[in-house]
Amino acid sequence: MISFDEFVKQDSWARIVDLFVACLPIDTLGFKYEHASQGRPPYATTDLLKLLLYGYKNHLRSSRKLAHACQVNMEVIWLIKGLKPSARKIAYFRKNNSKAFKQAFRYFVLMLKDMELIDGQTIAIDSFKIRAQNALKNNFNQKKIDRHIKYIDDKINEYLNQLEQEDELDKQEKIKHKIEYQNNKKLNYINIEKKLIESKQTQISLSDPDARSVVLHRNIINVGYCIQAGCDSKHNLFINNDTGTVNDTNALSPMALDAKKLLKLKQMNVLTDKGYTTGKHIDICTKNNITTFSSPKAHSSQNNGLYDMQIFKYNQLQDYYTCPANKLLKTNGTIYNKNKHKVKHYKNRQACKNCDLRAQCTTNKNGRFIERSIYQEALENNKKRVDSNPDYYRLRQQVTEHQFGTLKRQWGFTFTLMKGKENVLSEVNLMMMVYNLRRLMSIFTPNELKNKLKALDRHILKLYKLFLDFTTHYLFKSNFLIVNSLIIKLP
Numbered sequence: 001m002i003s004f005d006e007f008v009k010q011d012s013w014a015r016i017v018d019l020f021v022a023c024l025p026i027d028t029l030g031f032k033y034e035h036a037s038q039g040r041p042p043y044a045t046t047d048l049l050k051l052l053l054y055g056y057k058n059h060l061r062s063s064r065k066l067a068h069a070c071q072v073n074m075e076v077i078w079l080i081k082g083l084k085p086s087a088r089k090i091a092y093f094r095k096n097n098s099k100a101f102k103q104a105f106r107y108f109v110l111m112l113k114d115m116e117l118i119d120g121q122t123i124a125i126d127s128f129k130i131r132a133q134n135a136l137k138n139n140f141n142q143k144k145i146d147r148h149i150k151y152i153d154d155k156i157n158e159y160l161n162q163l164e165q166e167d168e169l170d171k172q173e174k175i176k177h178k179i180e181y182q183n184n185k186k187l188n189y190i191n192i193e194k195k196l197i198e199s200k201q202t203q204i205s206l207s208d209p210d211a212r213s214v215v216l217h218r219n220i221i222n223v224g225y226c227i228q229a230g231c232d233s234k235h236n237l238f239i240n241n242d243t244g245t246v247n248d249t250n251a252l253s254p255m256a257l258d259a260k261k262l263l264k265l266k267q268m269n270v271l272t273d274k275g276y277t278t279g280k281h282i283d284i285c286t287k288n289n290i291t292t293f294s295s296p297k298a299h300s301s302q303n304n305g306l307y308d309m310q311i312f313k314y315n316q317l318q319d320y321y322t323c324p325a326n327k328l329l330k331t332n333g334t335i336y337n338k339n340k341h342k343v344k345h346y347k348n349r350q351a352c353k354n355c356d357l358r359a360q361c362t363t364n365k366n367g368r369f370i371e372r373s374i375y376q377e378a379l380e381n382n383k384k385r386v387d388s389n390p391d392y393y394r395l396r397q398q399v400t401e402h403q404f405g406t407l408k409r410q411w412g413f414t415f416t417l418m419k420g421k422e423n424v425l426s427e428v429n430l431m432m433m434v435y436n437l438r439r440l441m442s443i444f445t446p447n448e449l450k451n452k453l454k455a456l457d458r459h460i461l462k463l464y465k466l467f468l469d470f471t472t473h474y475l476f477k478s479n480f481l482i483v484n485s486l487i488i489k490l491p
């Protein structure tokens with residue numbers, strides 16, 4: 001006689017996953033059940049979720065590998081009680097529940113906040129890139145399409161020349177086939193061009209339409225996703241995530257506002273690198289009580305040998321600059337759009353015309369003119385904060401970058417198996433749940449962690465039964481989180 005329980009070590013990952021999933025209010029997270037009209041009942045959501053959480057930590061991400069693990073892996077057999085879902089069942093469960101995975105991750109973050117492991121005082125935001133299920137040759141921009149069409153046109157011209165010089169009928173036929181083949185290829189590229197124009201995007205990916213050409217490492221370009229991640233500084237735990245854009249330029253305020261809303265904070269500090277420094281987003285953060293510490297970008301005029309922008313003194317009250325020759329550079333008040341940035345122009349043509357310092361100041365024949373972003377004040381305040389708190393800003397690297405290393409190097413999350421933004425985020429949410437849970441194993445001893453999870457489990461079950469008796473399903477759903485968070489606070 002053997003017991004499966006003996007095969008699973010007391011501090012094993014499978015046991016932690018088992019206890020963790022028992023703490024989640026699965027019915028309220030929006031997992032979709034597949035109700036067959038006949039035959040055996042569907043697999044329980046908790047079992048499939050346990051399987052995924054176990055697998056994502058152990059390099060078992062593909063549905064086929066997971067299905068195989070259900071047959072041969074003792075811990076998995078123990079974890080899901082010997083069930084053997086097919087690869088197809090696992091794949092569809094992951095594909096159809098992207099919103100529920102997001103809810104589960106966010107619920108977990110709230111649990112961590114209630115356990116006082118997340119304080120929300122300092123959030124660091126950064127991004128990492130992963131490859132998509134889309135080959136580079138299936139990603140096109142206008143330049144690439146033009147290059148292919150030109151190559152085909154050259155080929156066709158070459159064949160037409162050959163056709164003119166060829167007398168043998170057999171060979172003429174062969175050349176005609178080649179021309180037809182090239183024409184078909186050209187038609188294909190014309191269709192892709194049409195799709196690109198209709199999409200109003202700068203690039204199009206054929207296998208995974210949401211994937212974008214991104215720089216994975218220095219000078220290595222591939223098709224993938226740029227994953228944004230917010231981390232709390234108290235225990236370096238993940239808080240939120242997103243994807244969509246290929247760089248960080250427009251990610252600061254959406255990520256920061258989302259974290260603030262999720263954690264229900266009145267104020268918080270955000271640490272980000274240079275890529276996130278844009279006046280507009282820093283301004284939005286400031287207006288929403290979020291203090292940014294975003295590495296300042298060097299001004300574009302700094303390396304051209306002419307007078308640096310810092311020498312020009314700005315008068316905030318009267319909105320003008322004083323130049324090194326002590327002249328006033330004024331604006332007409334118009335706001336211009338420059339590369340999607342809103343700027344005002346400041347100049348004094350008359351003074352520049354006869355200025356002795358002109359050679360050191362400008363090469364523009366109309367004299368020096370300054371472009372000032374309408375968000376310049378927010379940018380300058382941010383710079384002052386970073387310059388006066390260098391040690392605090394340096395925390396950023398410690399708070400975010402280690403996690404990315406773990407996800408990518410240790411757990412192999414350098415590529416996604418899914419297609420489409422929503423589904424890719426399912427994998428990200430699973431990975432982040434696994435990371436946070438694994439991090440708890442370092443913060444607490446295995447026994448402490450198990451006791452905490454068991455305590456949560458007991459309270460949630462009690463609560464569930466209580467509310468199921470007294471409220472309608474709708475009322476239960478709306479009250480669950482509030483009451484749940486009170487219960488979590490109990491020792």
Ligand code: SF4
Nearest residue numbers: 323325352355361368
């Ligand atoms: S060139 Fe114009 S802006 Fe520059 S120092 Fe002379 S007056 Fe001032």
